[in-house]
């Protein structure tokens with residue numbers, strides 16, 4: 001099938017988030033891990049390419065995203081979606097703005113929008129400022145993120161140093177006046193040379209208006225919720241057939257592992273809630289790993305009954321994370337934990353695990369790469385933006401859920417396990 005919308009996500013949890021949100025509509029969504037190495041053959045109407053480039057060096061991120069764009073164009077797509085975090089996770093240099101600008105240049109377009117709002121998960125934008133629940137982004141726990149601490153809430157101010165063309169705002173008052181008004185506002189900004197337009201949204205009804213106004217833009221950028229109205233719009237105008245039955249979930253054996261490398265406030269609460277169920281658990285310490293390696297964790301894992309869904313976690317409070325980062329450096333502390341969880345994931349698969357619950361975007365990238373997963377189909381949604389996915393790893397059918405740091409209820413790990421068919 002010709003691809004209608006080609007999507008590029010800057011991390012793996014973000015990619016499953018977007019794929020899950022698009023799949024809510026019932027249309028077929030295919031999620032690929034990394035840019036496929038062979039040309040497109042069996043493609044879906046919605047293709048999502050998961051990259052791990054949120055914190056990569058800028059030149060690498062741009063090169064990877066352009067390669068993804070080329071593959072999606074070869075799949076027939078004429079409209080594209082650049083998916084980044086609903087909390088606009090980035091560094092001072094990028095990669096959100098520079099990648100958008102590179103994609104715009106390749107597509108020959110001179111305007112795009114930025115809308116990370118995800119109302120179901122409490123992300124809203126008002127007058128260009130991003131809120132997480134009732135807090136401004138820079139006052140939310142995102143200020144302490146291990147890799148991309150967000151210390152400004154104003155999306156225009158965050159974007160301006162990242163791009164070379166002017167940045168503007170279509171505020172909620174424009175959005176509230178409907179799709180035609182918003183379209184005219186964007187045209188007016190375009191005539192003033194504004195290439196990058198932050199668009200306010202506080203509710204799903206705003207996102208419907210924005211999607212309708214912007215559906216024909218070659219490139220949209222934002223969080224997954226901005227894409228939610230698109231399938232219905234495409235079905236409505238006949239661009240897309242409504243049907244496409246879901247692939248049934250494979251029958252999986254019971255072996256389960258829960259791996260958490262996210263240090264977000266919500267993940268910490270989820271780890272605590274899961275520990276309180278009495279599940280077996282092992283806590284990784286980056287300083288100990290740097291000194292003594294993974295052997296002890298491997299031995300612990302080898303002694304576990306995977307039927308009891310053990311948890312291995314590095315998740316720690318901001319003070320402990322800062323301490324590890326101070327001693328090892330930010331990148332090294334992150335990499336040690338990611339490598340360890342990746343090795344433990346393959347060891348768990350060898351020991352019979354077929355159900356994998358993974359928390360954290362970077363962590364999910366590392367684990368998924370280690371499991372050698374190339375393509376995922378989308379299953380049931382556990383929480384808004386977090387579906388189960390099914391794929392093969394080393395010849396085994398496995399189920400994998402990749403949870404964004406801040407998503408899911410406190411009971412998420414147990415919720416996830418209860419959503420899968422028993423063995």
Ligand SMILES: Nc1ncnc2c1ncn2[C@@H]1O[C@H](COP(=O)(O)OP(=O)(O)OP(=O)(O)O)[C@@H](O)[C@H]1O
Nearest residue numbers: 146262264314316334337338360361362363404405
């Ligand atoms: N105890 C720790 N000390 C230092 N760094 C840690 C520790 N535990 C985890 N990390 C690192 O922190 C980073 C957490 O990022 P990750 O993307 O996995 O989670 P997240 O940011 O909460 O999730 P998301 O990106 O989906 O919101 C990873 O690089 C991980 O290896």
Ligand SMILES: O=C(O)[C@@H](O)C(=O)CO
Nearest residue numbers: 013014017085086361404
């Ligand atoms: O948009 C979000 O918040 C998530 O999909 C994500 O990108 C987390 O890494």
